[in-house]
Amino acid sequence: MTETKGEKILDKKFSRRQMLKMTGLGAAGVAIGATGLGGVIKTFGMDFLDDDSTVTNKVTFYGKHQSGIATDVQKNIYFASLIVLVKSKQELQELFKMWTPLAVRLMNGEMIGDSMTNGMIPPKDTGEAKGLDAANLSITFGIGPSLFEKKEFGLTSKKPAQLKDLPHFPKDQLDDTYTGGDICIQACADDPQVAFHAVRNLVRAASGKVSLKWSQAGFNSVPVVNNKKQTPRNLFAFKDGTENPITSSQKDMNEVVWVQSGESKNWMTDGSYLVARRIQMHLETWDRTALKEQENTFGRHRDSGAPIGKKDEFEAMDIDRKDDKGNFVVPETSHAFLAKSVDARILRRAFSYSSGIMDSTGSYDAGLLFLSFQKNPDQFTKIQNSLGRIDKLNEYITHRGSAVFACFPGIQKGSYIGEALFKTL
Amino acid sequence: MKSKSLLAILLAGSVIVTGCNSSDDESTEKKSSTLATTNETTAIDLQAEVDAYKEFAIDQMDQFTTETEKFVVAVKSGDIEKAKGIYPTARMFFERSEPIAESFGDLDPRIDARLADLEEEGQGKENWTGYHKIEYGLWVDNTTKGYEKIADQLLADSKELRARVETVEVTPKLMMTGAVDLLNEVSTSKITGEEEIFSHTDLYDFKANIEGADKIFTILEDKIEAKDPELAKNLTEKFKAVNDLLAKYETKNGYVSYTELTKEDTKALAEAVNHLGEPLSQMGIILE
Structure with missing residues (x-):
């Protein structure tokens, strides 16, 4: 995919083993330049692919936390929820082991397989990302509560108390077609084809081992002013994510997003819980709503994103403010007021979607693929319960899909996705 | 083309099948030059397998012709129920060996075209022949009247298919x-x-x-x-x-x-x- 480094090396068809041979197996632990073909590294008798730091628009795979959470939000997402078909713990473990080097390659902007030598079988990589760079691709893996219900994996005792289906919320109209799943793969990139390619190839490599339950593509557009990324707007034109914790702040992230030691099952330390909601937004009704009513619905001004009665997007909401007559300035039924009424924070990482037309009504099937990361799904539940039946926004939206996933901690070099879960068994 | 030479080496002894897809050749062209040499020695002999498959295909076509004949008799004698009974099972012999039947670009559509296939090519019902046309008669028109000629043609086409299978280079x-x-x-x-x-x-x-x-x-x-x-x-x-x-x-x-x-x-x-x-x-x- 990357025309510079990866391409040249791929064309030479070096397998990882050949590379090791060429550079001398004796030099154990020495990186073959942290540069070439994702740098093949040998440590503790294991060779593995490494992040290629020379690649442009590259998000790092290895680290304390998985990518795609604190990563600056990209323009595109392809989100897939999978059902596991394998029947044993070992096969499940093998699945994540198999995916690990593929994810490294994809995030390096490489093809998942070496060049083909046999024209009589299909290429390993589906190929549509060839010629494109890494496009800041991040791949995030998580597992759902249903995986722990499958007795054959013997994972029951490893199920975190926090990982359970979300409760029913008022006005939920959940469709099984967009609900649940054993495994999720969240692929985000600044190029829609790169994001789709990542999921497509990971699922294909796992043919017969997983099947797709549901998936959703989404998009985001991030305005840039003076080189500074602004908060993206949802399809109702309001800014989404203003109140997010600051992803570069370790303190903020540790308080809100990353599971700390002792807060959940040990294998989840440095991981995070993902809540996914497919929320249909009724664009037709929204578009015939007066501006003032729109702003009272969100509790913010549309253009500036500022709390009602204020000028700047990032000014404090101060929901207690009242006007001369003693009425709340930010309406008590507004989305922001209700969300702010509870002491809970989440990291929103939402994407808009547009998936054709609703069969039954002829209206747009468009809305928000709401994704939020938090150290405990209860943080989301608290906020959603506060919105409850009162939220004025309810009139314009319908929650159609719902899922919750435990996203593993980051992967260490030489390890594989979810190792902590399997190792403790 | 380079890839052709590669294939020729790989498939030593067998001739490339008629209708060999030329776009396939293009896509493999770039890679093949270096491969031909490396693979030359490893090309395996699959003559026995190829023969076994041809034997299978011919046997299927024999049975297809026999069953089609029964089907045609039922249609021409106006026995709708009997024809409906033979229809799906007779077709199975054709469907099993479709890779072979398909290699005859003219016969395959005459025997097996769906109305939708014809419409895609801008043709109408009047050009429609074969099994699916009679399927329409049996299940929609609920008659065999007017389908006799189609039935005769179907049998003739099946026999021609059976004869020509012998010539396929598997x-x-x-x-x-x-x-x-x-x-x-x-x-x-x-x-x-x-x-x-x-x-x-x-x-x-x-x-x-x-x-x-x-x-x-x-x-x-x-x-x-x-x-x-x-x-x-x-x-x-x-x-x-x-x-x-x-x-x-x-x-x-x-x-x-x-x-x-x-x-x-x-x-x-x-x-x-x-x-x-x-x-x-x-x-x-x-x-x-």
Whole structure:
């Protein structure tokens, strides 16, 4: 995919083993330049692919936390929820082991397989990302509560108390077609084809081992002013994510997003819980709503994103403010007021979607693929319960899909996705 | 072209099948120059397998002609029920050996075209012949009247097909792409109920396509086993999974109507076929 480094090396068809041979197996632990073909590294008798730091628009795979959470939000997402078909713990473990080097390659902007030598079988990589760079691709893996219900994996005792289906919320109209799943793969990139390619190839490599339950593509557009990324707007034109914790702040992230030691099952330390909601937004009704009513619905001004009665997007909401007559300035039924009424924070990482037309009504099937990361799904539940039946926004939206996933901690070099879960068994 | 020379070496002794896809050649062209030399020594002899497959195809075509004759007699004697009974099972012989039948670009549509296929080419009912035309008569018009000529033509075409099968140059490539094509047929038209749009006997075709692919696998199994035992095992399992699923819809005389399948049923069948298709597409490793 990357025309510079990866391409040249791929064309030479070096397998990882050949590379090791060429550079001398004796030099154990020495990186073959942290540069070439994702740098093949040998440590503790294991060779593995490494992040290629020379690649442009590259998000790092290895680290304390998985990518795609604190990563600056990209323009595109392809989100897939999978059902596991394998029947044993070992096969499940093998699945994540198999995916690990593929994810490294994809995030390096490489093809998942070496060049083909046999024209009589299909290429390993589906190929549509060839010629494109890494496009800041991040791949995030998580597992759902249903995986722990499958007795054959013997994972029951490893199920975190926090990982359970979300409760029913008022006005939920959940469709099984967009609900649940054993495994999720969240692929985000600044190029829609790169994001789709990542999921497509990971699922294909796992043919017969997983099947797709549901998936959703989404998009985001991030305005840039003076080189500074602004908060993206949802399809109702309001800014989404203003109140997010600051992803570069370790303190903020540790308080809100990353599971700390002792807060959940040990294998989840440095991981995070993902809540996914497919929320249909009724664009037709929204578009015939007066501006003032729109702003009272969100509790913010549309253009500036500022709390009602204020000028700047990032000014404090101060929901207690009242006007001369003693009425709340930010309406008590507004989305922001209700969300702010509870002491809970989440990291929103939402994407808009547009998936054709609703069969039954002829209206747009468009809305928000709401994704939020938090150290405990209860943080989301608290906020959603506060919105409850009162939220004025309810009139314009319908929650159609719902899922919750435990996203593993980051992967260490030489390890594989979810190792902590399997190792403790 | 370079790739042609590669194939010629790989498929030593066998002539490239008629209708060999030229775009395939283009896509492999770049890689082939270096490969031809490396693979020359490893090209394996598949003559016995090729012969076995040809024998199978000829046998299927024999039975297809015999059954078609019975079908045509029933149609011409106005026995609608009898014709309806023979229709799905006679077609299975054709569907099993479709990789061969398909190599005759003129005969295949005369025997097996659906109205939708013709309409795509801007043609109408008046140009429609073959099994599906009579299917329309039996299940929609509820008559055989006016279909006698079509029936005669069908029998003549079947016989011609049977005769011409002898001339087909069967190659390993035809077998391997044929097996995957059979599954693709299932995935794109049988599982959607579009093949037998009037009779809804799609599951018969489904089963026959799977059997056709299974036959090719069985013939090549030893060679695959020798090269990659895991692949052979995986394929055996995946064929079984599809067949076990299909068995759920068996009746005393055949298969339930497509219309009785729920969305969940078709989804499960389609997924099982996809899970079989991926490893099936790897059979080409024996040519490495």
